[in-house]
Each structure stands twice: as C-alpha cells, then as structure tokens.
Amino acid sequence: MTSATTDTTTTGGTSTSTGDGYHHGDLPNALRRAAVEVIEERGAGGFSLREVARRAGVSHTAPAHHFGDMRGLLTSVAEEGFAALHVASLAAIDGIDDPADQLTALGRSYVSMATTHRGHCEVMFRTDIIDTDDPELQTCGLEAYGVLEAVVRRMIDDEHLSVDVDEVTWLCWSAMQGLVQLAPKIAVIAQARGNEPPEVDALIERFTALMVDGIRNAS
Amino acid sequence: MTSATTDTTTTGGTSTSTGDGYHHGDLPNALRRAAVEVIEERGAGGFSLREVARRAGVSHTAPAHHFGDMRGLLTSVAEEGFAALHVASLAAIDGIDDPADQLTALGRSYVSMATTHRGHCEVMFRTDIIDTDDPELQTCGLEAYGVLEAVVRRMIDDEHLSVDVDEVTWLCWSAMQGLVQLAPKIAVIAQARGNEPPEVDALIERFTALMVDGIRNAS
DNA sequence: CGATGTAAGGTGACACTGTAAAGATTGATC
DNA sequence: GATCAATCTTTACAGTGTCACCTTACATCG
Known part of the structure; x- marks a missing residue:
C-alpha cells in the first residue's frame, strides 16, 4: 500500500516531472x-x-x-524515518573500528536524528496513529535495529563478555530513546536549579561510557 | 453513570454535594x-x-x-499522572534499605505505572498537546523526579563513588522511559526471530544490574 | 488510428471536532 | 429579598477525516 516506485528518501529537488495539469508527477x-x-x-x-x-x-x-487513509500516510512517514535511521546508522559507524566507539557514534547519530528528522521521529513510535502491523514498516525497523545489534554483538564477541546480546542492545536503545524523549524535562530540571541545560552530546558520551563499563563488568 | 462519589486523588472528600441537576458536584x-x-x-x-x-x-x-481548553484538561491529566508517580515511587522504595535494590524497585514501579496508568503516561511527555510551562505540572514532575535522584545520591554517597549524580539519575530515568516506549517494538523483534516476548520485569532487573555495575566501575 | 480501461485527481456531502458568545440555573452573600 | 459569582447549557461557526461519485489524462490494444 505504501508505494512510490522511485524513492530515494526526499528526492533532491522539487522535480515534478509532469508538473502542470491534473497529474502531479510524484x-x-x-x-x-x-x-x-x-x-x-x-x-x-x-x-x-x-x-x-x-x-x-x-x-x-x-x-x-x-x-488510503491518514494512518496510511503517517505509517509511510514512519517507514521513511526508519529507512533514514538505517542509513544514518551505517554512516555513523563507518570508519570506526572499536565497537565501543561505534556504540557512542550510534548513540550520537540516533539522538541527532531526533532533531534533524524531528517530524519523522515524532511518529515512528506512536502506536496509536500508525499501523504497526504494516510489514514494510516492520522490515525497515528491523533493518535499522540490525545495525545496533551487530555492533553490540561484535563488542561482546571481541571482548569475550558473558552478557546477553539482546539485553544489552535493548538497554542501549532504551537509554537513547529515553534521552530523546526526556531531553526537554532534563532541561527543565537543570534550569530549576540554576544550572544551564546540559550538552546532549556530552550526555550521550557519559551514558554509553557508563553502560559499556557495566557491560564489561557485568556480574 | 460514571459519577462515583469518592475520589482518592486531590480534594479531601467533597462527595458530590449536589449530585443531580445543574451542578455536577465534582x-x-x-x-x-x-x-x-x-x-x-x-x-x-x-x-x-x-x-x-x-x-x-x-x-x-x-x-x-x-x-479552559483541551490542552488544559490534558495538562491536568498529566499533572495527576506525575502525582501518582510520586506516590508510587515513595511506596516502591518503602522498606528497602540497599539503594541499588531501591533503584530496581523504582524501575519496576515506573514501568508498571505505564500499564496501570496507561492513559496518564500517554500524555505526560507529549509536549505538543499539554502545556509544559504550567508551574503546577513542573512542580509535580520535579517532586517525582526527586525520589529517584535521592536514591541515586544515597547510593553514590554510601559507596563513595565518583560519578555525577545528575548523569546517573538521567541515565536510569532514560533507560526506563525508553523501555516503556520501546516495549512493543522489542516484542516485535523477539517475535520476528521466533522467540517469545521477554518478561518486562526481568528486563528491568537486568537493565538496572548492568547500569549499577557501570556506575560502580565507572572509569 | 479510435475506443477503452485504468490510474490519478477533483467535487460535494456527511458526521464529527474544538472553541467562542450568549443565555439559563443554582447557591451564597449582603 | 436582591444581587452576584459560579456552574452548566444552547447555539453557532470554522475546520477535520472519510465516503461516494465524477472528471481528466494516459496507455494499451482492436
């Protein structure tokens, strides 16, 4: 249902091949x-x-x-968001060797997407307004998820750690997703005690550092 | 119909003085x-x-x-949610001594609130439909936050750890908030590889365990 | 060619929504 | 007993999503 044959995620220019008249073009x-x-x-x-x-x-x-439907359009937007996340994730870890550093880069990329693709992100996890059963949406989501999981798996394998891949992946993901949603509240809290709102990038680094330390020293 | 006489939250107990007719009572x-x-x-x-x-x-x-407004009603619902969270958090750590155990209990309480108070939680962080500048809302939010922060602070003090209180608090909060929002997706992922969806309580325990290990071994 | 089918877009209508203005009802207060 | 403020209703209006039906353009085939 969510169609579009040629889709490079936001086509370069406003091409509109057959722009005039009845048919819009794209x-x-x-x-x-x-x-x-x-x-x-x-x-x-x-x-x-x-x-x-x-x-x-x-x-x-x-x-x-x-x-078809308002839900259909929003689902398509969410799908586009996951596809963009997939691309951004791959680009983020490109050229980095250490899995722990890759994890930080992934976090930074994930959180930065919340501002560069704010519209998409505001919809991607809204189960009440998109069709979460859409198979294409699920595929896009799983592809993006795969990048994070692979990094976690490599880190665990490289360092011979005895923790569950899924659990660690979900923790990292949850922390980043939570940070995205809580950032405004965190700013309010900091402001309420006179501090200036913290730098998000610095927070990501600290978060991943703490989690990596936890993963390496898991009891 | 839905006019129950007593209401636990707020207003000591003016139980529908003039039940029928023009004035509703409460x-x-x-x-x-x-x-x-x-x-x-x-x-x-x-x-x-x-x-x-x-x-x-x-x-x-x-x-x-x-x-006044639809936004006003939703803001009030969010406020009620934060108040409920505050109460639940205090109840969760009651009778527990070890701060690390308190942290786990807080996480469990937080995530369980997402199902027991699903309606409230679906609104509490929606900056586009509630009035985030409402001072009462901010107060309620800060009060609930204070419980978590106090636990983290006590743990850091007790064990003489050299990590920032804010950073740790925000990490724990983010992980739990992320878990709440990602739980459906996690279920999809588990299901996509034939596994059955993981028990949320078990996940919370693992998450906090990993984070506590990270906090204790922070480099 | 012309006819025809089909995809792409438009019109109009319907029930529903949020909000504003103005009227009705009640309890309290002086 | 009259006045006043709170509380709730009525009425009206612009905006919304979706449905059934109509129009246009294009491609395909006889």
Whole structure:
C-alpha cells in the first residue's frame, strides 16, 4: 500500500516531472514531505490531512488515492524515518573500528536524528496513529535495529563478555530513546536549579561510557 | 453513570454535594477520569473533548469552564499522572534499605505505572498537546523526579563513588522511559526471530544490574 | 488510428471536532 | 429579598477525516 516506485528518501529537488495539469508527477513524496513539515510545525497532535494536501497543492482527497487513509500516510512517514535511521546508522559507524566507539557514534547519530528528522521521529513510535502491523514498516525497523545489534554483538564477541546480546542492545536503545524523549524535562530540571541545560552530546558520551563499563563488568 | 462519589486523588472528600441537576458536584475529577478512559481506549491521537463531556454526562462545553481548553484538561491529566508517580515511587522504595535494590524497585514501579496508568503516561511527555510551562505540572514532575535522584545520591554517597549524580539519575530515568516506549517494538523483534516476548520485569532487573555495575566501575 | 480501461485527481456531502458568545440555573452573600 | 459569582447549557461557526461519485489524462490494444 505504501508505494512510490522511485524513492530515494526526499528526492533532491522539487522535480515534478509532469508538473502542470491534473497529474502531479510524484505526489506520494510531496505528501510525505508536506506531512513532515506540518508535524514539525504543529506537532503530531496538530496534524491535519487537509493541511498537508493544501501544501502539496492538491485537493483534500488526493492523499487517499495513494495512502488510503491518514494512518496510511503517517505509517509511510514512519517507514521513511526508519529507512533514514538505517542509513544514518551505517554512516555513523563507518570508519570506526572499536565497537565501543561505534556504540557512542550510534548513540550520537540516533539522538541527532531526533532533531534533524524531528517530524519523522515524532511518529515512528506512536502506536496509536500508525499501523504497526504494516510489514514494510516492520522490515525497515528491523533493518535499522540490525545495525545496533551487530555492533553490540561484535563488542561482546571481541571482548569475550558473558552478557546477553539482546539485553544489552535493548538497554542501549532504551537509554537513547529515553534521552530523546526526556531531553526537554532534563532541561527543565537543570534550569530549576540554576544550572544551564546540559550538552546532549556530552550526555550521550557519559551514558554509553557508563553502560559499556557495566557491560564489561557485568556480574 | 460514571459519577462515583469518592475520589482518592486531590480534594479531601467533597462527595458530590449536589449530585443531580445543574451542578455536577465534582466535575473536574469526573472529566479527568473520563479523559483517561478515552485515551486508554482510543489512544492520545483519538482523544475527543466532546466524547469526554459525553461520558461525564455534561454538555460539550462544560470542560472549558474548568480547564479552559483541551490542552488544559490534558495538562491536568498529566499533572495527576506525575502525582501518582510520586506516590508510587515513595511506596516502591518503602522498606528497602540497599539503594541499588531501591533503584530496581523504582524501575519496576515506573514501568508498571505505564500499564496501570496507561492513559496518564500517554500524555505526560507529549509536549505538543499539554502545556509544559504550567508551574503546577513542573512542580509535580520535579517532586517525582526527586525520589529517584535521592536514591541515586544515597547510593553514590554510601559507596563513595565518583560519578555525577545528575548523569546517573538521567541515565536510569532514560533507560526506563525508553523501555516503556520501546516495549512493543522489542516484542516485535523477539517475535520476528521466533522467540517469545521477554518478561518486562526481568528486563528491568537486568537493565538496572548492568547500569549499577557501570556506575560502580565507572572509569 | 479510435475506443477503452485504468490510474490519478477533483467535487460535494456527511458526521464529527474544538472553541467562542450568549443565555439559563443554582447557591451564597449582603 | 436582591444581587452576584459560579456552574452548566444552547447555539453557532470554522475546520477535520472519510465516503461516494465524477472528471481528466494516459496507455494499451482492436
């Protein structure tokens, strides 16, 4: 259902091959882009399918022909988000040898995606507005997850540690995901005691350092 | 219908003085309760102020007189959630001496609140639909946070560890918050490789154990 | 070629939503 | 007993998602 034949995640320019007239050219991508824009401006709560159609310059029912449903469009956005995460993760560990350093790089990449792809991230884990059973979505999610898991597995193998791969992977993932969601609250807390909000990058480094120490010294 | 007389949280016990007729008696609490009900049924995305009013048995504009706004009602629900978290946290560590054990108990309590108070939790960190600047909300949040921070501080003091209190507190919090949000995905992943979804309680124990080991052996 | 089928997009309608303004009802206070 | 503030209702309006149906453009084949 979530279609688009040629999809390089946000096509370079606003090509619109057959731009004029009835046929838009690449409406699915244009709608995804507009959707992300709306979410980033008004939040997932203020999302509006009609506003998306308006920004794409089409009638308010046009999205239905490609995504069936508001849930369908948002699911497609989430899928695009996981694909982008997959790419970013691979790029993050590229050229780094030490798995522990790779872990830090992955964390940094993960958290930075929450700001560079804020619209996508605001939707990717919202089980109430996307279709979590969509097989393509699950595939994209698993692919992104695979990168983190491989790094963890390599670290455990290299250092002959006796911890469970899944548990460690999930811990690292949870800590980063939690940091993303809690960052605003953390800023409030720091501000409430007169401190300035902490640098996120520094926090990531400390988090992974603490976790790696824990993994290596697991009892 | 949904007009139970007594309400545990807030308001000592003005039990629906004028039950029938024009004045509801304790509409704010009834609305909060209905709101949580709706969110738990349809998710935060399917929330409807009119539906809430309907379930409380009042006209659709009645909520505005108490909460001003849909955002106001949801903010109040979030506030109630943080208050409940505060109470649950205090109860969780009661009778436990070892700070590390207290940490595990706090984690268990935190994650279990995500199911016992699912409606509240689905709203507490949604910066796009609640008013994060609300001073009462911030106060409630800080109070709940204080319990976790105190436990971490005591552990660090007791064992003369040389790690930053804030960093450790934020790590523990992030890991638990991430686990809450990622639990569905984790289940999908486990299921995708034929395993049965892991027990959450066991995960919490492993997470805290790994983190505590990391904190104690911080380099 | 022209006819025809199909994908892509548009119109109009319907029930539902949040919010604002103004009216109705109650209890309390002087 | 009159006034006032709180509480709730009625009415109205603009905006929303989705449905059934209509229009346009393109490609394919006789």
